[in-house]
Amino acid sequence: MAIYHLHVKVIGRKSGSSAVASAAYRSGSRLRDERLDSSHDFSAKRGVVHSEVMLPENAPQAWSDRERLWNDVEAFEVRKDAQLAREVEFALPRELTQARGIELARDFVRGEFVDRGMIADLNVHWDIGEDGMPKPHAHVMLTMRQVSVNGDENGFGPKVREWNRTEMVERWRERWAELANERLAELDIDARIDHRSLEAQGIALEPQTQIGAPAKRIEIRG
Structure with a gap:
């Protein structure tokens, strides 16, 4: 059964996060953090089947290197509470093959x-x-600034406030459901996902009482 999940959060220094460490963990790789003068090694992590940095047309090719990209982000953001990246996490339909899911x-x-x-x-x-x-x-870890097109060496422009808007997140949530369902239909797979809440879908679920494992064992014995 296909499951809908899409969550957006900000990775920032205020919560003690490092963009380099976050990228190393998600990619299952070893990256050197120049700002902290340390290495983050998650190369033993299993389950990472695809990893790449995708660049817009005007971005420096050097940023296709994950370590270079996130070290440059860390160097450019000087505030102690800087927002370093936006992360979008979403579930892929398990009915797809790995190749189709990656595509x-x-x-x-x-x-x-x-x-x-x-x-x-x-x-x-x-x-x-x-x-x-x-x-x-x-x-998906995303940069929060425009890529500079004026020849500036650091390559970064201003942050784009529009990308923070609630309406933008709602668009992403809806668009992911649309695209996934289109692909499932094209492949003649009888499964669909829905970005709407259960209430919006008109699905009413009775509240369930959660019983812990010890209590459940007592209930069974009794």
Whole structure:
């Protein structure tokens, strides 16, 4: 059964995060953090089946190197509470093959982020859940500034406030459902996802009482 999930958050220094460390973890790689003079090694992480940095047309090619990109972001953002990157995480339909899932993720990221001028660090994870079923999902770290087109050496322009708007997030949520459903239909797969809440879909669920494991064992014995 296809599951809808798309979550957006900001990676920033205020919460103690590092863009380099975050990129290393999501890509399952080892990256050198120049600002902190340390290395973040997640090369033993399993389940990363695709990893790439996707650049808009006017971005320096040097930023296709993940380590260079996020170290440059860290160097440019000088505030102690700087917002370093935006992350969009979304679930891929488990009915797709890995190749089809990666293709779908790339199409969504290209159309909604890269074509708007963001640099996107895309990593697709194909984990296996406790139920033995695949839990494919994608992590996309996005730059928050325009890529400079005036020859500035650092390559960064101002932050784009429009990318922070609630309306933009809602567009991404809706567009992901549309694109995923279009692809599932093209492949004649009988599964669909819906970005709307259960209430908006007209689905009423009765509240369930959660029983912890110890209490459940007592209930069974009784």
